[in-house]
Amino acid sequence: MERIYLDHNATTPLDPGVLEAMLPFLRDFHGNASSFHAAGRAARAAVEQARERVAGLLGAQPREIVFTSGGTEADNHALRGVVELARGRSAEAPHIVTSSIEHPAVLNTVQHLEKQGCRATYLPVDAFARVDPQSVREALTDAAVLVSVMLANNEVGSLQPLAEICGICRQRGVPIHTDAVQAAGRVPIDVGALGVDLLSISSHKIYGPKGVGALYIRRGTRVAPLIHGGHQESRRRGGTENVAGIVGLGRAAQLAGERLARAAEAEARLRDRLEQGLRAAVPHMRVHGHPTERLPNTLTAGFRFVEGEALLLNLDLEGVAVSTGSACSSGDLEPSHVLIAMGVPVEEAHGTLRFSLGKDNTVEEIDRAIAAVARVVEKVRAMSPMYHDFEKRRREGASSRA
Template sequence: MEQRRTVYMDHAATTPVRQEVVEAMLPYFSERFGNPSSLYALAREAKEAVEEARGRVAAAIGGRPEEVFFTSGGTESDNWAVKGVAAALRKRGDHIITSAIEHHAVLHPCEALEKQGYRVTYLPVDEFGRVDPGAVEDAVTDRTILVSVMAANNEIGTVQPVAEIGRIAHDHGVLFHTDAVQAIGAYPVDVDGMGADLLALSAHKFGGPKGTGALYIRRGTRVATFMDGGAQEQGRRAGTENVPGIVGLGRAIELAVGEMPRSSARIAAMRDRMIRGILDAIPDTRLNGHPTERLPNNVNVAFRYVEGESILLLLDSLGIAASTGSACTSASLEPSHVLTACGLPPEHAHGSLRLTLGPGNTGDDAEYVLTVLPGVIERLRQMSPLGGR
């Protein structure tokens, strides 16, 4: 029996752990299993591995090792940044500025803070999902304590003008946080160039293990402790360190950033080929996100007269793994908040397809998708009561 072909194009949701990363992690599950907080030699080995990984993360983003704090992932990092600043600066102000297309790891903490009396401004975006830096400046008040705008959107791939937004925040004496979960390994990330006081990242988006992330906190930035307990992470994030995960994060970010120039160029060429092929072959289709200022691996298109869930099921039957949007909301029947913020009517947003490429994808993978996708959409439109021809 012929084995079914598998084409994985959902790297924005998660990525396979690289073999080099697995090999780096393995000793810390067994012979180097010590607790970094203990004092004997076995523990010191683990502590040294954690600090080496911290240095690798800092080097990858242009920060200092002492400004990197390990977490359980991007969601915790974003929560810590938003809630931590709000708690630390409550006496100074109670206003936060963010965008309407942030990941829910930022939006939901903001909504929780609103219930506690904070005020949040959710900035609109244009049709391409871009935040206007001028709107950020217009929204700042004397009570603003934080601006939080993601570096690149996880659904539509639009890259934000974060350097300009960070400069505006600092001009007004306001802290700037950016969710860079999708940006690491895709294009150069530099905390000074971005003006980032806080930056979140997650290992499993660039070949590392799930359940491990980091929050960059610029030296001198006031952020409340997020987890109380032990004195780990300079007393700011309690809990025994996930040594294997941290080692994996350090190795993964070193590899991803080191290979980025060559890898991103190859993947971007494949992305462009797929976008052209889909738009040329399938009528009543539109590209979501910015046409040029977008992640090198992101293809997000909306098809009229079809449902995204049906597209995914048929693609899965053909061995293609894709998404309709954020993996965190894939079980929801509501249209993507990102697409509706960009102005898509709900009936169009429901027909979205996100294909996100990775280093393991080949030109043959892209051609396979371009070969089968038109037939999938045509079949669904023939079945659709919404107006298929």
Template structure:
């Protein structure tokens, strides 16, 4: 099989950089190469490009330019939000509790655990329902004066479920507690307005919406207490030291604008393909369950659990057949353990070992879906036979 015959169905892991984005970045790798902190002409050119990108991203998110902090990606944005806000709130008012859910991306959950293990914070978990959603009343009952920060994922990377962020942020505002959301998955498919959402901080990463890898941003609402976690120079309002990666930041701004320009049309197209895919799998394969919310989910995201199937074996079979998929988070692929997310929403290990995530994007066609539906049933059955033999 040649590369052009392969079918990529893992857009939640990463996306190809759009041609328009590459063209926008190219000048800043060569002729316009200055350091934006330099005072000379070359530095001023770079600074102008940097601040224009900041304005474009702020406008796309409904934020003020000074509320946008550039980072190396969604993971760093999550790290800065959790450590920076939690430590600032501890310093400011002695708060020491962090509330997260059991279905967060590891960029959030691992950071929270380190804050507990090393810095003495207490991490408590807000329960989720069988779809991975948080009930605002449950959150309200857990917040108290010791709570430094609440962080709840916007769209789950593994099961696609959308959380009621507006309602959750309102609960935090009512209690006077900062609220962060990891919007790395959702920004590619939803129009996000940070003012309407009511969040204190929001993380994004460019490579999820056809921008380059290695660059992201953190929105921090003006007035939110936050400490830097990377110290040195005064870049990014002193919150993230280091020379900014101007080419990638320009590319991120271009990618976000391009994504939003055709968002409505593309969402409608992807939702139709996704629904056809879900229907085809549920109707043709026995002992399979859709994971995540059936309606309140990302428009490009389909995820399943197969009983008595080992996810890695299924992925390898599909890869050999020419299909690139995932068992969940791209950061967890290759892990032979049952999915933590599936276990958190009530699946037994017999099911949680068999997670499959299929995510669609701009390159996905109806033919790709039909071809995939033609291969998957046999792949699942073969993996079940191997499982029975072993």
């Protein structure tokens, strides 16, 4: 059975071109990028080339890029690093403004900072998972030290009106961070045009290796290091560089930039085919996320009367990999905080699947996935007391009207 992978927002496969770029640094060049001899200089040159490539994807200067162990560390670095330097600047507790639909890498970091005496505001979102820029303006207090609003949501793909939010932060002189882990490589990013001060990306969402990412820090933005150690990364992140990983991220960023327009268009076409096919084949389905201001590869849909986990497991048996709208992978079955923040009823949030497409998906795979979802939803609904009850009431309603 040919398996169909529709879970690219969870992670992407390693691009063969990325692997090729990394291999010499795993096999032949073992130098420490801080060493002065030839082996060290080769590693340093590769790290700096990767820095230029990552900066190129974001419209940044190479010296504004700090390599990290991934998106989670980049988010932690931005939030904790800004707050650390802001402490004690005013008599009031440092105030952080964020959205209620952030990834746990941001939400749990903000909660950690609250335990350490910070104040936080979690902005609501509308039914499309979008933050109203006015709510940012209203939330900002004199003690505000940082705003963090993600560029694209990982669960429903909605894009935020970030340039507008950045404009408000700039007027008020408050630095702004964005988690662009899902947006990078999928929508064009220009840190200058956006006006963002800090921006996180992760390699494994753009066909690079896992365990490496980067934080863009606009020149002049004050951020304390998160990891103390040697003088690496211009003293902004201690620890011997993960040279092969960084090289992989650099090549992935370069390829993502080259492919972006074409891949986004092709993925959007397939995603729309999937959406239309599912609408036609599966009754009682609702799409979540913004209809147009959305990542081109993401489709999140709620299927009434069924549990997403049952759908996911049955689809896996059919060879189709997707995600659910609950955090079951982390061991709890809480409905997604994103869907709840959007006002989706709890039962419906439980029956949600996320399909996230990638550059190698084909029309044939999408058509097979539509057929598989239709089969699986019908099978799982056939076992659902909620669905039988609904159908019974519908039939009774129809006969009493007849």
